[in-house]
Amino acid sequence: MTCATEHALSHSVSDAATVNPCTLCAPLGAVLASAGVQGAVPLLHGAQGCATYIRRYLISHFREPIDVASSSFGEAQTVFGGESNLHRALDNVARQYQPKLVTVATTCLAETIGEDVGRLLRSYEEKRDRHPPVVSASTPSFKDGHVEGFHTMVRALVESLALQRGTPLRSVNVLPPIVSPADLRHLSEIASAYGLSPTILPDYSETLDGVIADHYRPLPSGGTRIEDIASMPRALATLDLTLTGTAPRASAVLCERGVPMRLLGLPIGIRASDGLCDALGEISGASMPDWLEMERGRLLDAYADGHKYVFGKRVALYGDPELVVGLAGFLAEIGARPVLCATGARNRALRNALEGLPSGTVEEVIEDGDFGAIEVACRRLKPELLMGSSKGYHMARALGVPLLRVGFPIHDRMGAGRLLFVGYRGSAQLFDNVVNTLLEVKQSASPTAFSYL
Amino acid sequence: MTFKVLDDRAGQVIRTSKQGAVEVTCNKASAAGSVSQRACTFCGSRVVLYPIADALHLVHGPVGCAAYTWDIRGALSSGPELHRISCSTDLREREIVLGGEKRLEESLRGLIARYSPRAAFVYATCVVGVIGDDVSAVCKRVEADVGIPVIAVQSEGFRGTKRDGYSAATRALLELIGTGSIDSVGPLSINLLGDFNVAGESWIIKEYFSRMGVEVVSVLTGDGRVDEIRRAHVARLNVVQCAGSMTPLAKAMEEKYGIPFIRVSFFGIEDTAKALYEVAEKLGDKAVAQRAQELVRAELGKVLPALKEFKKDLQGKRAGLYVGGAFKAFSLVRALRQLGVTVALAGTQTGSREEYEELQAVCDENTIIVDDTNALELANFLVEQDIDVFIGGVKERPIAYKLGIGFCDHNHERKIPLAGFEGAVAFAREIHATATSPIWSLMPRKASRVRAALAKAVAL
Numbered sequence: 001m002t003c004a005t006e007h008a009l010s011h012s013v014s015d016a017a018t019v020n021p022c023t024l025c026a027p028l029g030a031v032l033a034s035a036g037v038q039g040a041v042p043l044l045h046g047a048q049g050c051a052t053y054i055r056r057y058l059i060s061h062f063r064e065p066i067d068v069a070s071s072s073f074g075e076a077q078t079v080f081g082g083e084s085n086l087h088r089a090l091d092n093v094a095r096q097y098q099p100k101l102v103t104v105a106t107t108c109l110a111e112t113i114g115e116d117v118g119r120l121l122r123s124y125e126e127k128r129d130r131h132p133p134v135v136s137a138s139t140p141s142f143k144d145g146h147v148e149g150f151h152t153m154v155r156a157l158v159e160s161l162a163l164q165r166g167t168p169l170r171s172v173n174v175l176p177p178i179v180s181p182a183d184l185r186h187l188s189e190i191a192s193a194y195g196l197s198p199t200i201l202p203d204y205s206e207t208l209d210g211v212i213a214d215h216y217r218p219l220p221s222g223g224t225r226i227e228d229i230a231s232m233p234r235a236l237a238t239l240d241l242t243l244t245g246t247a248p249r250a251s252a253v254l255c256e257r258g259v260p261m262r263l264l265g266l267p268i269g270i271r272a273s274d275g276l277c278d279a280l281g282e283i284s285g286a287s288m289p290d291w292l293e294m295e296r297g298r299l300l301d302a303y304a305d306g307h308k309y310v311f312g313k314r315v316a317l318y319g320d321p322e323l324v325v326g327l328a329g330f331l332a333e334i335g336a337r338p339v340l341c342a343t344g345a346r347n348r349a350l351r352n353a354l355e356g357l358p359s360g361t362v363e364e365v366i367e368d369g370d371f372g373a374i375e376v377a378c379r380r381l382k383p384e385l386l387m388g389s390s391k392g393y394h395m396a397r398a399l400g401v402p403l404l405r406v407g408f409p410i411h412d413r414m415g416a417g418r419l420l421f422v423g424y425r426g427s428a429q430l431f432d433n434v435v436n437t438l439l440e441v442k443q444s445a446s447p448t449a450f451s452y453l
Numbered sequence: 454m455t456f457k458v459l460d461d462r463a464g465q466v467i468r469t470s471k472q473g474a475v476e477v478t479c480n481k482a483s484a485a486g487s488v489s490q491r492a493c494t495f496c497g498s499r500v501v502l503y504p505i506a507d508a509l510h511l512v513h514g515p516v517g518c519a520a521y522t523w524d525i526r527g528a529l530s531s532g533p534e535l536h537r538i539s540c541s542t543d544l545r546e547r548e549i550v551l552g553g554e555k556r557l558e559e560s561l562r563g564l565i566a567r568y569s570p571r572a573a574f575v576y577a578t579c580v581v582g583v584i585g586d587d588v589s590a591v592c593k594r595v596e597a598d599v600g601i602p603v604i605a606v607q608s609e610g611f612r613g614t615k616r617d618g619y620s621a622a623t624r625a626l627l628e629l630i631g632t633g634s635i636d637s638v639g640p641l642s643i644n645l646l647g648d649f650n651v652a653g654e655s656w657i658i659k660e661y662f663s664r665m666g667v668e669v670v671s672v673l674t675g676d677g678r679v680d681e682i683r684r685a686h687v688a689r690l691n692v693v694q695c696a697g698s699m700t701p702l703a704k705a706m707e708e709k710y711g712i713p714f715i716r717v718s719f720f721g722i723e724d725t726a727k728a729l730y731e732v733a734e735k736l737g738d739k740a741v742a743q744r745a746q747e748l749v750r751a752e753l754g755k756v757l758p759a760l761k762e763f764k765k766d767l768q769g770k771r772a773g774l775y776v777g778g779a780f781k782a783f784s785l786v787r788a789l790r791q792l793g794v795t796v797a798l799a800g801t802q803t804g805s806r807e808e809y810e811e812l813q814a815v816c817d818e819n820t821i822i823v824d825d826t827n828a829l830e831l832a833n834f835l836v837e838q839d840i841d842v843f844i845g846g847v848k849e850r851p852i853a854y855k856l857g858i859g860f861c862d863h864n865h866e867r868k869i870p871l872a873g874f875e876g877a878v879a880f881a882r883e884i885h886a887t888a889t890s891p892i893w894s895l896m897p898r899k900a901s902r903v904r905a906a907l908a909k910a911v912a913l
Contacts, residue, residue, distance in 0.1 A: 017560035018516060018543035025517025047579055047610035048483050049493025053521035056848050065851040067828050072485040073611045078583065085485040092459055092486030096829055108515045109579035109611060112549055141515040142549050142580070212857055214897035216832035391523070394537075 020371035022318055022391070023344030024409075025141035028054045029149030030105035031068050032178060036202020037157065038223035039100030041093050043069040045086055045117060046107025061409040061416050062181075062208040065220070069093045069102075073109060082110060083120050090124055094132055097218050100226055101161075104136040105153060111140035133226075135160045147320050147345045150178055151242065151249055154201055158250040162232040162257065169231060171197040172283055173238040173259065175250055177266065177322035178408055181209035182420040187267075190276065190423055193292055194284040199228045199235065201250070209417035233257040237283045239276070241266055244321040244349040265353075266326030267422050268430065269333045270299060276423070295424040302428050306435040307335055313438060316340035316383035318374050318392060319407040321350040321367075327387055327406065328354055330427065332361050336434070339381045342366035342374045371395055385437060404437045406430075456833040459484055465824040469813045477809035479824040482614060488827040490775065490848050491802045493610035495578055496522075497618020500865060501698050502574055502606065502625060504649045505677035506530035509540065509570035513557050513588060514578025516543045518610075526865040527651045531676050535570055544580065554586050561595045561603065571679035572602040574625060582609035602679070604628050615777070616803045619698040626673065626682065627705055633683025641736055642668040644688040644712075646703055647695030648719070650675025651865055654872035658694075658719055661729060661873065665744045667736065673699065686710040690735050692717055692728070697778025697803050718780050719872040720880070721788030722756065752874035763881040764793045766889050773798030773835055774844040775826060776863060779808030785844060785863070786815045792881055794888075797838040800826050828852055842888040857896030859887030 027044050031054050034042035044051045051070035058066050071082050071089040086104070093102055106117055117136045125131065137156040139149040154175060172191055176184065184205035191198035206222025232238075232254055240251035243265040251261045267276040273296070277288055288296075313336045317324045321343045328338040338361060343350050346368045354362055364377055375395045378386070386396050386403045390411045396403035410416035420426035439453055458466050464478030483489035495512075499522050502510065512519035523539030530536065542560045544553050557575065565573060573595075577588050588605040596603035606625045608618050643662065648655045655675030662669050671677075671685040691703045691714035703714035715735055717728035726749045733742040772794045774785050779801045786796045799816055800823030801808070812822060821834050832852050835843060843853035846864030853860040861883045863871060871880045893899050 016542075016556055017511065017564050018519070018541045019564075020523060020539050021516050021520040021541060021543070023516060024520050025515065028517070043486065047493050048489055048491055049496050049610045050517070052489065052492040052848070053496070053517070056846075057521055059851055060847055063851060063854075065828060065855055067488045069486045069488050070483070072483045072487075072489070073579075074482050074613065075611055078579075078611045088461070088484075089486030092461060092484060093488075096459065096486070096488075096827075107579070108517070108549075109583065112580045112583045140546075140549075141517045142544050142546050145516070210855070212855060212896050214901065216829075216836065216852075216856055218829055218832075394524075 018370045020391070020394070021344055022342065022370055022374065023145035023147075024057065025050075025146060026139035026144050026149030026152070027105045027107055027141065028057065029146035029151070029178070030103065030137055030139045030153035031066075032058065032146070032204065033150045033153035033157070033202045034103035034105075035066060035207050036204035036223055037101055037103070037229070038225045039219055040103055040223065041067060041069060041097050041099040041101075041219070042103050042105065043071065043089055043093055044105055044107050045071045045082060045115060046109040047073045050107045057409060060411045063417070064208050064210060066208065067097070078109065078113060081113065082115060083123065086117075086120050087124050087127070090131065090134065099132050099219065102132050102134045103153060103157070104134055105139045105149070106137070108141050111138065111142075133161075144347070145345055147178065147322075148247065148347060151245060151247065155248065155250040155253060157201065157229060158232065158253045161226060161229045162254065164230045164233055166234050168236060169197065169234045170195070171199055171231070171235045172280070173232050173235045173254060174198050174200045175238060175240045175242065176200065177242045178320055179266070179422065180419045181205040181417040183422045183426065186420055186423050186426060190292065191280060193289045194280040194286045196236070196280065196284050199232055200224060201229060201232070233259055235259050237262060237279075239264055239279060242322050243353045244325055244347065246347045246349050265329075266322055268326040269330035269427050270296070270303075270424070271333055272326065272329055273422070273424050273427060292424065295428070299424040299428045299431070302431050303334055306431060309435045309438055311335040312337060313385060314339045314381065314383045315385045315387060316342070316374070316378050316381065318342040318386075318388040321345045321347070321353065323407045324350060325353045326421070328357060328362065330430065332357050334431065337361055339363040339383055340366070340374070340377050342369050342377065344369060375399070385434070402437050402441050404433055456829070458830060459487060462487065466826070466830065467822050469816050469818055469820045469822060471818060474810045474813040476806060477804070477822060477824050479804055479806060479809060480614070480616065483825055488829065489825055490827065491615055491825055494612040494615065494618040494621065495576060495608040495610045497615035497698070498576060498606050498608035498622040498625070499618070500526065500649075501619055501622035502674060503536055504528035504530070504674045505572075505574075505679065505682070506536045507533040507571045507678050509535055509564055509568055509573040510576070511540045511542065511561060511564060511573060512576045512578060513542045513553065513581050513586070514544055515580060516541050518576075518578045519543075526649065527868045528649045528675060528865070529653050530650075531656075535568055540564055549580060549584060552584055552586055553581065554591050557586065557588065558591050558595060561591070562599070565595070565599050565601070570601065572604065572629065574604050574606050576606045576608045578608070579610045582611065602629055602632070614803065616697070620701050622698070623702040623705060626702055627709075629679065629682045630706065631683070631686040631710065633680055635684060635687045638670055638684070638687040639668060640689055641666060641738055641741060642670050642688045643690045643692050643732060643736075644670055644685045645672045645675070646691050646693045646714070647699035648672055648675045648872070649695070649865060652868050652870040654719070654870045654876065657870055657873040657876060661748060662732070664748050665729065665733065665741050667732065667741060673702065686712070688712060690714070690732065692732055694719060694780075695778055696780040716780060718784040720781060720784035720876070721791060722753065722760070722874055722877045723787050723791065724784045725873050725877065726753070756874045756878050759878050760792065760881055763885045764791075766885060767881075768793035770794045770841040770888050771797045771839055772842050772844060772884075773838060773840040774863075775800045775823070775831060775849055776845065777802050779804035779812055781863070782812055783815050788877060788880060789884070792884060794842070794884065796820060798823070798834050798840060800824065832856065842884055857893055857898050859890065859893065861887055
């Protein structure tokens with residue numbers, strides 16, 4: 001791996017501005033984390049727009065209702081502070097939703113005027129006899145993007161709620177990065193197959209991929225139960241599926257509370273999925289169940305059937321760092337070349353996390369980059385396939401390179417919630433999609449209309 | 454849990470009755486914790502100026518505000534597409550502490566050099582209003598050097614509601630208007646205000662005016678061009694389509710340039726015909742009036758048979774609608790009535806007191822009228838009013854679908870033109886496709902009714 005130049009690491013190509021951001025804001029990540037807790041309502045402390053924009057953005061991806069409250073700052077709150085608005089917002093949320101939990105995340109505005117949310121919440125608790133529990137996180141977007149916002153809220157949830165001590169339970173904590181509802185369901189299925197009761201945090205597999213009921217539910221069913229979060233310190237182990245972190249994570253908090261931690265990364269591909277299954281095997285003492293063994297075998301079989309189509313193919317990856325690392329490992333494993341690994345995240349952890357790949361696999365890494373910078377790099381590196389969110393579609397079209405949609409957001413296709421990448425099963429689906437995308441290009445470009453490839 | 458409207462929102466929800474209109478509380482800040490469907494001041498400014506395709510739109514603030522408004526509208530351009538990129542000064546902690554003026558100036562200069570826009574808009578976001586950047590001073594400095602208008606839009610999210618964002622956009626537009634050439638504009642000339650060329654709607658309307666012999670000097674802001682906006686002051690009449698966002702501009706132009714304005718709508722065949730006639734009448738030209746009549750006759754001949762077909766299937770269906778401004782709501786009530794569909798729930802994000810009076814007047818009895826509603830109210834009213842099809846934007850869509858109710862997107866993200874006569878057919882097609890889809894009979898709420906009806910039929 002050669003080091004990217006400073007040029008590629010700057011905000012964009014020719015000036016200081018960010019053009020077509022490859023990140024979203026921190027409160028969005030906090031909202032997403034909150035959406036994975038049973039009975040929780042997210043509340044953003046700041047002006048109304050943040051809550052509404054984030055709702056719209058999440059709805060366009062998940063195609064599910066997601067309610068995000070706001071303390072609705074006006075000029076007065078901006079000047080004098082938002083205490084009364086926050087209290088009123090908590091009252092109104094409690095009255096409308098009767099939530100089991102309210103999560104408060106700060107916006108840029110609240111942070112800039114120096115709101116001390118901890119103090120405001122204490123004064124709220126003193127004033128009210130009955131109120132839902134509240135967990136808060138500081139998530140200014142001038143500090144970090146949605147990925148860090150997500151992890152910050154998960155950590156806050158664990159810090160505030162995971163307090164139970166006692167005899168160990170036959171359970172395992174799973175802390176995923178941002179993945180799809182289908183991924184969350186499959187992670188739960190795999191852990192359960194080893195006889196372990198998984199506490200996945202957050203678990204929006206049902207809250208953001210729900211069914212149609214005969215009446216409207218103010219709060220969707222599903223989500224990690226608060227009592228399960230409480231008992232996380234009694235688990236046998238914590239599986240942290242995020243390698244690319246720099247800030248202290250929830251797994252570290254749980255480690256301090258006595259739960260051994262295993263740092264694994266996303267289980268995409270054989271090796272990474274083996275890593276997850278080996279860990280579960282060691283924690284549980286159980287061996288791999290037959291059905292999972294079969295899925296592993298089928299994935300290997302698919303690799304054999306399709307390896308030539310992908311060999312040496314140059315692929316550009318962009319998106320959340322953890323997904324990029326997971327996909328890069330997968331592509332390297334099947335003989336493709338993730339020549340460009342790019343992210344808009346600012347934590348500068350992507351490069352280190354890619355160190356384990358065979359040298360020469362990755363030609364350029366972009367961190368804290370925008371689509372302006374990614375496109376310039378693509379023109380230089382000439383990938384044959386792009387993998388990332390819908391937001392790369394303009395670039396893909398300009399480059400004339402196919403785009404395989406992965407990650408968040410997917411705003412121009414159906415079924416983002418059902419996309420499965422993790423485990424042997426998810427990897428097989430991903431492998432088929434990669435091969436088929438390349439075959440589609442080959443077939444369309446061929447002067448002969450072969451129906452047999 | 455029984456549903457009750459929040460005390461903070463008392464007076465913002467009413468039901469129409471024979472007794473006549475009641476006053477709807479409106480034009481106030483969203484209640485904290487209500488989960489309003491509204492965005493913020495920045496949103497109001499951003500959506501109005503967004504379609505100006507040869508201008509640079511730089512969002513001054515942390516990255517989120519620009520990210521969420523990247524390529525957000527279906528506003529088409531016949532030429533440059535600068536409006537479809539998202540530019541942000543992407544403020545970081547350093548600027549929050551030390552100020553963002555330097556970064557703003559560097560960003561502006563860099564982007565202008567790179568994209569050669571005809572003008573630049575700089576949108577101030579929440580934090581900019583707090584850290585005290587003098588955005589106007591930076592704009593003036595850059596403008597003096599680069600020779601294009603560089604305009605500060607005072608759109609900090611906390612300044613007020615979306616409506617206040619419209620006012621900020623108005624002030625920005627007024628800086629451009631009146632600075633362009635006044636050559637070769639005849640007496641039969643208009644500006645079209647408040648059409649944003651979503652899915653090419655401005656082109657449909659402009660074509661009608663071209664057939665009537667009326668020159669459209671400038672569209673504000675659909676398929677917008679800086680040079681056209683600069684000469685908007687020479688038109689003889691302002692035709693205001695999106696009244697909520699553009700009435701302040703029309704009033705200002707009347708005051709400053711003596712241009713009268715009329716409020717119209719191009720949604721639905723009735724309102725479209727009425728709009729064309731009113732423009733002809735205001736321009737006071739008999740030939741134009743004659744051509745308007747011919748046009749309406751010809752277009753109606755084309756679309757009425759199709760609308761009649763849709764009506765056969767839609768007769769008796771019940772609709773709900775929640776839109777940005779009230780004028781669209783009036784039109785939709787009429788357009789749906791034309792299709793045999795009754796509106797039983799109607800609301801807006803930014804309606805005024807007078808507009809709610811009119812909305813009550815155009816709606817049938819027992820219609821629920823809501824101002825700045827929220828997700829839970831909508832869900833409850835959709836069920837209470839037994840709605841078959843809901844019309845709104847992306848944020849409303851999953852509320853309808855989760856209840857097994859049809860949905861039609863009439864917001865700015867849509868990709869289908871719904872204005873004018875052909876738009877009326879497209880609208881009917883959209884309503885038809887969702888309201889009569891067989892899937893709803895499978896959904897729990899409806900399926901139980903179907904089962905009950907079947908059981909009854911068998912028993913008979």
